[in-house]
Amino acid sequence: MSDIRLEQLTKSYGDSVAVDSVSLQIREGEFYALLGPSGCGKSTTLRMVAGFVKPTAGRIVVDGQNLTPLPPEKRDIGIVFQNYAIFPHMSVADNIAFGLKLRKKSRSEIDTAVRAALEQVGLTGFEDRFQRNLSGGQQQRVALARVLVTEPRILLLDEPLSALDKTLREEMKFWIKNLQQKLGITTIYVTHDQDEALTMSDRIGVMRAGQIEQSGTPQQIYEEPGTLFVTSFIGQSNILDVKCLEVKEHKATIELGGQVLQASTHHLIGKGTGAKLVIRPENVLMGQEAEAQGVPLLAATVLDETYQGAMLRYRLEVAGQEIVAERQNQFHLEKWDPGAVVRIGWTERRARVLPEDGAGSSSG
Amino acid sequence: MDDVNPVPLTFRFIAALALMVLLVPVLIVVLAGLNSGEYLTFPPEGFSLRWVENFFTSPTFLPAFKLSFGLALATTLISTVLGTLASIFLTRSASKAREFLRGLFFLPVVLPGVVLGLALYVFFIWTDVGLARSLAGLIIGHVLVTMPFVIATVTASLVDLDLSVEEAARSLGATPLQAFWKVTLPLITPGISAGSIFAFIVSFGQFELTLFLATPDLQTLPLAIYSSLRYAFEPTAAAAGIFAICLVTVSTLISTRLSNLKKLLSRR
Ligand SMILES: Nc1ncnc2c1ncn2[C@@H]1O[C@H](COP(=O)(O)OP(=O)(O)OP(=O)(O)O)[C@@H](O)[C@H]1O
Ligand SMILES: [Mg+2]
Numbered sequence: 177m178s179d180i181r182l183e184q185l186t187k188s189y190g191d192s193v194a195v196d197s198v199s200l201q202i203r204e205g206e207f208y209a210l211l212g213p214s215g216c217g218k219s220t221t222l223r224m225v226a227g228f229v230k231p232t233a234g235r236i237v238v239d240g241q242n243l244t245p246l247p248p249e250k251r252d253i254g255i256v257f258q259n260y261a262i263f264p265h266m267s268v269a270d271n272i273a274f275g276l277k278l279r280k281k282s283r284s285e286i287d288t289a290v291r292a293a294l295e296q297v298g299l300t301g302f303e304d305r306f307q308r309n310l311s312g313g314q315q316q317r318v319a320l321a322r323v324l325v326t327e328p329r330i331l332l333l334d335e336p337l338s339a340l341d342k343t344l345r346e347e348m349k350f351w352i353k354n355l356q357q358k359l360g361i362t363t364i365y366v367t368h369d370q371d372e373a374l375t376m377s378d379r380i381g382v383m384r385a386g387q388i389e390q391s392g393t394p395q396q397i398y399e400e401p402g403t404l405f406v407t408s409f410i411g412q413s414n415i416l417d418v419k420c421l422e423v424k425e426h427k428a429t430i431e432l433g434g435q436v437l438q439a440s441t442h443h444l445i446g447k448g449t450g451a452k453l454v455i456r457p458e459n460v461l462m463g464q465e466a467e468a469q470g471v472p473l474l475a476a477t478v479l480d481e482t483y484q485g486a487m488l489r490y491r492l493e494v495a496g497q498e499i500v501a502e503r504q505n506q507f508h509l510e511k512w513d514p515g516a517v518v519r520i521g522w523t524e525r526r527a528r529v530l531p532e533d534g535a536g537s538s539s540g
Numbered sequence: 541m542d543d544v545n546p547v548p549l550t551f552r553f554i555a556a557l558a559l560m561v562l563l564v565p566v567l568i569v570v571l572a573g574l575n576s577g578e579y580l581t582f583p584p585e586g587f588s589l590r591w592v593e594n595f596f597t598s599p600t601f602l603p604a605f606k607l608s609f610g611l612a613l614a615t616t617l618i619s620t621v622l623g624t625l626a627s628i629f630l631t632r633s634a635s636k637a638r639e640f641l642r643g644l645f646f647l648p649v650v651l652p653g654v655v656l657g658l659a660l661y662v663f664f665i666w667t668d669v670g671l672a673r674s675l676a677g678l679i680i681g682h683v684l685v686t687m688p689f690v691i692a693t694v695t696a697s698l699v700d701l702d703l704s705v706e707e708a709a710r711s712l713g714a715t716p717l718q719a720f721w722k723v724t725l726p727l728i729t730p731g732i733s734a735g736s737i738f739a740f741i742v743s744f745g746q747f748e749l750t751l752f753l754a755t756p757d758l759q760t761l762p763l764a765i766y767s768s769l770r771y772a773f774e775p776t777a778a779a780a781g782i783f784a785i786c787l788v789t790v791s792t793l794i795s796t797r798l799s800n801l802k803k804l805l806s807r808r
Contacts, residue, residue, distance in 0.1 A: 228707050248710040255711050261704040265726045274722075275712035319708075326712060 178239045178329040178362050179204045180225070185234035187220050194220040196386035197234065202379075205360040207353070209373040212383030213409065218366040221383075222332050225364065226255045238329060254323030255332040258339060260315040262307040268294070268318050269303040275326035293321040296355070313344045320352075324359065331356070331363045337372060349376060370410050374398060382406045402442060404533050407454045414460065414499045420451040420529065428529040433495025437472050439527035452530045459526035460501035462490070463510045466521035473519040478512045492520065566785060573778035580775045591775040592782070601780045604764035608744055609787070611675075611760060615682040615743040620736040622683065623690025624728075630691065631698040648685045653748030657681070661752040673755045681753045682743045689742060690735035697731025737795040741788050 180202040187195040195217040202208045210218045223229040225236055227248035236243045243251050263271050269290050276286045294300050297317035307315060316336060323331065336352070337345045353376045356363050367373055373380045374394045381391040382405075390402040401407040404415065418430040418437075428441040430453060437453075445451050466473055476492040476499065483505075490501045490512065501520065503509060512518050545552075568582055573592065577585035595601050629635075630642050648656055660681050664672035671677035701724065709719040747762040754763055761784060765777045 226707070226711055228710070247715075248707070249713045249715055251711070253711060255708070257704045257708065259702065259704060261702065261708040263705055263709070263723055265723075274709070274714075278713040278718065322708075322712065 180330060180362060180364070181235075181237040182221075182225070183235040183237065185221065185224060185236065186232045187217075187224060187229060188232045193386050195224065195231075198383075198386075198388055200381060200388060200391065202362060202364065205362055207356055207363045207365065207376060207378045209365045209367060209377035209380045210383055210388075211367055211370060211373040211380050211409075213368060216383040217386040218368070218383055219334055222255070222334055222364060222366050225330070226253055226332055227251050252326075252328050253330045253332060254326065254328035256316070256319045256323055256334070256336050258335045260312075260319040260339075262310070262315050262318055262322075264307045266306075267303065268299065268305045268310070271307075271318055272322045272325055274322060279326070289325050293325040296324070297321045312340050313348060316340070316348065320355070324355075324361075329362070331361045332366075333363065334366045335368070336365075337367075338369070345372075352376070374410070382409060384409075400442070400528065401454065402530075404452055404454070404530050407528075407530065412457055412500070414453075414455050414457065416453040416455075416494075416497050416499065418451055418453040418529070420445045420447065420449055422447060423529075427524070430529055433474060435472055435474050437474075437527070438524040439529045440525055441529040443529070443531050445529065445531050450532055452532060453527060454530055455499075455522055455527045457489070457500045457502040459522050460492075460499060460520055461522055462501055462503060462512070462518050462520050465509075466519055469521060469523055471521040471523060473521045476518055476520045478514050478516045478518060480514050481512070492518070494520065569778050569781040569785065572775055573780075573782040575775045575778070578774070580769070580773050580778060591779040594774075594776045595779040595783065598776055600759065600764050600768065601761070601776060604759050604761045605780065605783060607758065608761040611678060611682060612740050612743040614679055615686055616736050616740040618679065618683050619686040619690050619739040619743075620732060623687045623735060623739070624694050624732055626687070627691050627694035627698055631695055645691055646688045649688045653685070653746075654751075656685070657749040657752030660684075660749070664753075673753065673758070675758060678750065678753045678758060681749045682746055685746060685749060686739035686742045689738035690732070693731045693735035693738065694728060695731075697728040701727055733795050737791055740791055744784065744788065 180200070182198055182200040184197045184199050185195060186193065186197050198217075198221060200208075210221060212218055220229055224231050225243075227243070227246060227250075231244060234244075238251075238253075263274065266274070272290045272293050273286050276289055281289070290303070291300075294302065297320055299314060299317050299321065302310070302314065302318075310318065319336075333352070337348055340348060349372060365373075365376065374397075377394055379391060379393055380397050381388045382397060383389065384405050390397060390406045392400075397406065398410055401410060401413075407413045407415065416432060418432045421429040421431055421436065423429075423441060423443070423445050426440055426442060428439050428445065428451070430437050430439060430451065432453065439453060461469060461471075462476075474494050476494040479491040479493055479498070482489040482491075484502075486505055488503050488505045488511070490503065492499050492501060499520075571584050572580055572582055574587050574589070575581065575584035575591065576588035595605075626641075626645060630638060630645075660677070661672065664677050671680065705723055705727070706719050709723045710716070714722065745762060746760070747766070750760050750763055754760060759767075761780060765780055768774065768777045
């Protein structure tokens, strides 16, 4: 159990920068997810921590110790790869014993530890199996057991679920999280799947083009996305063009389709400049619900309705822009047909104003 | 009912034809070696083991067979070790010299054996360190022509090898050397054994290069067969051929058996 500090960690390949000055603090026992689209530098960051990639600049500090110059075998960090990397020429038991043998443990110590590790991952009785006779989920568990048996300071996971089918993925998600909590091991988890990141992590770092664009709890990331990129990467959002009239104490006054509205913001945006209004479909109120909130209302035209079982999804047009609203599908709630005009609105807290991409500065 | 054979009939016919073309000469050699007549003729005049016996008592053939065997063994050993090391460099190094070196290693396969033999001979004479017409020089020549085969097969298995298993070993506490011995080497063993068998067979049958580097007291089996056919057209040469064929067949069988055995053992 250890804390990790990345200090301006950078990796460039020739002219291209894979990881661009990433600074990060991860607390002891924390489950930290690096989330981002393909090629944004998640794996490179992880591989620098593991010691497989030499940083161009910056430091990796664990428990106050600078790990940067150490080779992987001296770091005491466990890593589980996307393809699990089970040694194909060794039995499950030998795979798990690998790290212990290198640590010159006694035969009996190794046997006990291997048995305990297999039990921990629910694979008792699989000692003599080989990789080709294991399912993806089982290989995953062997890979975890092999790493955990050496009691590493830090656990690194690089898209460990991406090779599994959907049902197994759901199951393993909670299983890994439980195991991590039980052991209290500091974990960095790389994924491009927002659901995994949101459900498993204590904190998430959203990466884009080698940089961490926003770092925060799943709730902060989902409810208070700091940039348009984070907004569009996590969940679904309506992003509307608005004009910013005034920003005061994290409150923005904006204009949309001739109507003056309020929204929250963490940015300083110039008066009269264009900005983006971000609102999630589930936060767009329609009809009586909107009127009951006593918020400024806008007139919208229903374009179409999609039936989604528990939810109804409306595509609306407001001030020449499209906006999507999701309503609970309950019989006592109002419903609208395409072409109908409906009053919509939202509470100030649920709507956020962000600067146009690249413009404006964060005020925290 | 049988499953539909996925190989079209035409292909199977062509394959059978090719196999025949390859196997018929082998059959001819074997039959000729069992000839009971005085001369190397085909079809044989009758069957006897007299030429086989003659092979064992001949002052040239048996020593030549032994020399070829020993030479092939030594060549294989050196070629396998050097070739494996070279393959690791060729697949893992980021050096700019890589492509150049790869070309250099494969040159002996592309060059006509006569050219290579002459070049080596001249080189040995010129350097004058006692390599010309010596066993050491002969081994060097054979290593040069057999190493490409080792490099080809070992490189193939190294390219197939998933690097993350090595990385997993490293982060579990293995030094680069430990990771190589415990993980990489066992996983590329099939490639290495295939390469060494190739090396053995190529060295055993090497002719043109040997022609330049051998001496009368360093006569390999191919050379002995060649000279015996030039001066006396006797079936002992074919009998020697039978032994050569047996040796090559056995070594191939052993190698496939070995790699199968390994698979069987690991499957349990
Ligand atoms: N060895 C390398 N040489 C050159 N460029 C590299 C190398 N490794 C990674 N890159 C580049 O660095 C960038 C980041 O790669 P990285 O593997 O870290 O992405 P990622 O976020 O893990 O993506 P994915 O979700 O696809 O795994 C990519 O643009 C990639 O092409
Ligand atoms: Mg990756």
